[in-house]
Amino acid sequence: MGALHEGHLSLVRKSLSENDLTVVSIFVNPAQFAPHEDLSSYPRTLPVDLKLLEAEQVHPATDGPASCEIRTPAAVFVPSVKEMYPSGIVQNVTDQKGAFIEVKGYSHQMEGQTRPTFFRGVATVVTKLFNIIQPTNAYFGQKDVQQAFILKRLATDLLLSHPTPEHLHIVPTARDPTDGLALSSRNTYLTPDGRKVAPTLRQALLAAEEAWKAGSTKEECIAKAKAIVESNKQKATSEELAVELKLDYVEMNDVKTFDVLEPQARRQAEEQVVILSGALYVDKTRLIDNILLGDTTNILG
Numbered sequence: 001m002g003a004l005h006e007g008h009l010s011l012v013r014k015s016l017s018e019n020d021l022t023v024v025s026i027f028v029n030p031a032q033f034a035p036h037e038d039l040s041s042y043p044r045t046l047p048v049d050l051k052l053l054e055a056e057q058v059h060p061a062t063d064g065p066a067s068c069e070i071r072t073p074a075a076v077f078v079p080s081v082k083e084m085y086p087s088g089i090v091q092n093v094t095d096q097k098g099a100f101i102e103v104k105g106y107s108h109q110m111e112g113q114t115r116p117t118f119f120r121g122v123a124t125v126v127t128k129l130f131n132i133i134q135p136t137n138a139y140f141g142q143k144d145v146q147q148a149f150i151l152k153r154l155a156t157d158l159l160l161s162h163p164t165p166e167h168l169h170i171v172p173t174a175r176d177p178t179d180g181l182a183l184s185s186r187n188t189y190l191t192p193d194g195r196k197v198a199p200t201l202r203q204a205l206l207a208a209e210e211a212w213k214a215g216s217t218k219e220e221c222i223a224k225a226k227a228i229v230e231s232n233k234q235k236a237t238s239e240e241l242a243v244e245l246k247l248d249y250v251e252m253n254d255v256k257t258f259d260v261l262e263p264q265a266r267r268q269a270e271e272q273v274v275i276l277s278g279a280l281y282v283d284k285t286r287l288i289d290n291i292l293l294g295d296t297t298n299i300l301g
């Protein structure tokens with residue numbers, strides 16, 4: 001959606017290193033924003049984005065003469081709303097007419113609780129992007145982990161060939177090296193005080209991960225995470241930071257079904273993969289993050 005940062009650029013670099021031609025799409029998709037969400041204020045920085053993409057150069061690791069080749073993005077696809085929605089688009093789902101894509105059973109948990117129509121908008125626009133570009137490979141960030149798994153399921157169920165589900169790749173979350181905050185275009189909404197406490201969600205998830213690895217129940221892991229949020233809230237008050245922290249959710253879900261783990265569930269084996277994820281409001285900015293617990297070797301693709 002643009003307002004590019006190192007997270008986006010890590011996807012671009014991975015694509016450049018693995019493909020002859022890389023197309024980057026930049027489109028702020030109205031259909032995935034609820035009427036009360038931040039469509040109008042979402043950062044749009046196209047001239048800077050284009051400069052950042054122009055500067056991306058990857059030398060693919062090959063043995064032959066092609067090793068001299070330098071790859072840069074071949075094209076940036078910046079469609080208008082009219083091009084992507086030729087029959088028009090209204091944000092209120094009940095007023096929409098026409099073709100939309102839903103990935104049923106996977107769009108109401110985690111992010112879907114607070115954003116019930118979000119994944120319908122994402123699945124619809126990504127299907128259109130896949131139809132237009134017909135990519136062999138596609139790259140999405142783990143920061144939006146539910147989205148990435150839903151898109152894999154979409155590719156499976158709609159028998160997509162470009163990309164096939166195996167060619168839809170999930171790239172690790174790029175973070176601020178100083179405090180681990182997941183990079184996000186929405187970080188630009190944060191005030192200086194808000195930025196100081198924004199890593200709260202990361203810290204909370206790390207505490208839950210540690211407890212899970214130590215054999216705690218899900219209930220205990222979630223309690224650990226919530227305690228970090230509470231303590232940071234109090235710290236913010238005592239340090240007189242003018243910032244309000246509000247946890248939207250923190251949850252642990254099965255990676256295959258997205259079912260919420262039972263309160264007494266415990267780590268069974270390294271092969272058991274669990275999505276530990278959450279969302280935190282820092283003032284009005286809603287930040288998300290996640291950790292995949294267990295062995296993800298066969299999961300990310």
Ligand SMILES: Nc1ncnc2c1ncn2[C@@H]1O[C@H](COP(=O)(O)OP(=O)(O)OP(=O)(O)O)[C@@H](O)[C@H]1O
Pocket residue numbers: 001002006007008010011139140141142143144171172173174175182183184185186187
């Ligand atoms: N920190 C990150 N690390 C890796 N990939 C990322 C990161 N942030 C975003 N992406 C990925 O980049 C792609 C484009 O995402 P998008 O334009 O919505 O950016 P964003 O920074 O996540 O924005 P927002 O703050 O609105 O969620 C998605 O596949 C997303 O998962």
Ligand SMILES: CC(C)(CO)[C@@H](O)C(=O)[O-]
Pocket residue numbers: 001027029032122125126144147
């Ligand atoms: C997948 C996506 C491009 C659909 O607009 C968006 O949700 C994003 O950038 O994560």
Ligand code: BAL
Pocket residue numbers: 001032144
């Ligand atoms: N990367 C997710 C896009 C959104 O929050 O709308």
